[in-house]
Amino acid sequence: MRGEQVPHMRPDWALIHRQGPPRFWFPFLAFFCRLYGAGVGIRQWGYQCGLMKRESLPGAVVSIGNLTAGGTGKTPAVLFLASWAAESGYRVAVLSRGYGGKYGPEVLVVSDGTHLTASPRESGDEPYLLAKRLQNVPVLVSRKRYQAGWYAHEKLGCDFFILDDGFQHVGLERDLDLVLIDSESPFGNGYLLPLGPLREPVDHLSRADACVLTRFKDPSSGDGTLSALKKRFPGKHFFCANHVPEKVVFPGSGKELEPEHLKGKRVVAFAGIAKPDTFRLTLETLGADLAGFRSFRDHYSFRPEDIRSLITFKQSVGAGYLLTTEKDWVRIASIGPEISEIGYLSIRFSLIKDEDAFFRMIRERAEAKIKSE
Numbered sequence: 001m002r003g004e005q006v007p008h009m010r011p012d013w014a015l016i017h018r019q020g021p022p023r024f025w026f027p028f029l030a031f032f033c034r035l036y037g038a039g040v041g042i043r044q045w046g047y048q049c050g051l052m053k054r055e056s057l058p059g060a061v062v063s064i065g066n067l068t069a070g071g072t073g074k075t076p077a078v079l080f081l082a083s084w085a086a087e088s089g090y091r092v093a094v095l096s097r098g099y100g101g102k103y104g105p106e107v108l109v110v111s112d113g114t115h116l117t118a119s120p121r122e123s124g125d126e127p128y129l130l131a132k133r134l135q136n137v138p139v140l141v142s143r144k145r146y147q148a149g150w151y152a153h154e155k156l157g158c159d160f161f162i163l164d165d166g167f168q169h170v171g172l173e174r175d176l177d178l179v180l181i182d183s184e185s186p187f188g189n190g191y192l193l194p195l196g197p198l199r200e201p202v203d204h205l206s207r208a209d210a211c212v213l214t215r216f217k218d219p220s221s222g223d224g225t226l227s228a229l230k231k232r233f234p235g236k237h238f239f240c241a242n243h244v245p246e247k248v249v250f251p252g253s254g255k256e257l258e259p260e261h262l263k264g265k266r267v268v269a270f271a272g273i274a275k276p277d278t279f280r281l282t283l284e285t286l287g288a289d290l291a292g293f294r295s296f297r298d299h300y301s302f303r304p305e306d307i308r309s310l311i312t313f314k315q316s317v318g319a320g321y322l323l324t325t326e327k328d329w330v331r332i333a334s335i336g337p338e339i340s341e342i343g344y345l346s347i348r349f350s351l352i353k354d355e356d357a358f359f360r361m362i363r364e365r366a367e368a369k370i371k372s373e
Contacts, residue, residue: 001266017197024373033195057149059159060366065167072180076349084181092153098141210237252340272300
């Protein structure tokens with residue numbers, strides 16, 4: 001059951017980027033789309049011709065990025081790779097841009113691998129979530145990830161660097177470029193920002209070493225996307241992955257439930273992520289009786305009145321649970337006592353097959369770089 005949609009006022013950019021804008025918006029967005037595309041092309045040309053210099057770090061650098069504006073599941077993928085690398089004996093650091101963070105220094109250490117040393121407001125919600133979940137893996141944010149990498153190397157002894165959202169960060173050399181593609185909506189309506197979701201043209205996937213199709217739930221549709229990409233980019237490595245519900249967590253009470261517990265339960269939910277509908281669909285797939293769902297813009301800064309309104313709505317429809325995403329929880333955790341009624345659904349990244357080949361590819365690139373220094 002989809003349930004009643006809690007009203008909200010904002011452009012539905014996910015729908016616009018999937019189907020196209022209203023007719024009267026098209027000329028305006030198309031103009032800026034062309035400007036954006038010209039800027040992307042000039043920047044790429046500058047690096048290819050050597051007019052702009054690429055910098056390198058003393059260790060293996062693996063980038064996890066995407067071609068579209070959010071919604072491919074980078075954060076679970078970074079958690080997945082960083083955990084494997086740390087368990088494999090590498091001295092790992094995650095380097096992030098810290099989107100939305102209010103940090104002042106050139107390099108902010110969100111975690112030194114042992115202790116959290118920054119707030120989500122300072123670092124941005126995604127780096128904070130990574131730092132909170134990862135053990136023995138430093139997380140650093142900087143507008144210049146080259147500086148963050150050198151800091152991690154000199155101060156924390158790191159030699160394996162994961163660039164969070166690094167595909168467009170072409171000014172830093174990398175040993176492996178992994179690009180995530182949403183198998184359900186790989187390139188939206190096919191236009192560049194702001195008319196579509198693309199951050200650069202699809203042909204630029206030729207720069208990637210490997211692509212991972214995420215949310216690969218339905219082979220009937222996912223296989224079609226995979227076949228088309230293999231035909232367009234012959235010889236490139238392709239992997240398939242899914243985002244699997246892990247547990248339902250209620251931080252206020254310390255209670256944790258299996259995702260299957262939501263089956264038949266009346267739930268109100270909300271999300272402020274790039275593709276909030278993916279969260280709604282996950283809850284419906286788990287069998288939750290969704291009495292209401294509210295979408296907020298990506299990285300939305302929740303206010304106490306937002307939370308109180310959601311709690312009031314939950315009570316008015318007789319729902320047993322008020323749920324959000326783990327990324328959203330990071331931004332509301334400090335709001336106040338109201339949050340004691342809220343839980344979040346945690347998600348893990350899982351390769352569907354060829355996991356050994358995936359990690360072998362990464363290990364070979366990392367070892368080659370580390371041994372060459």
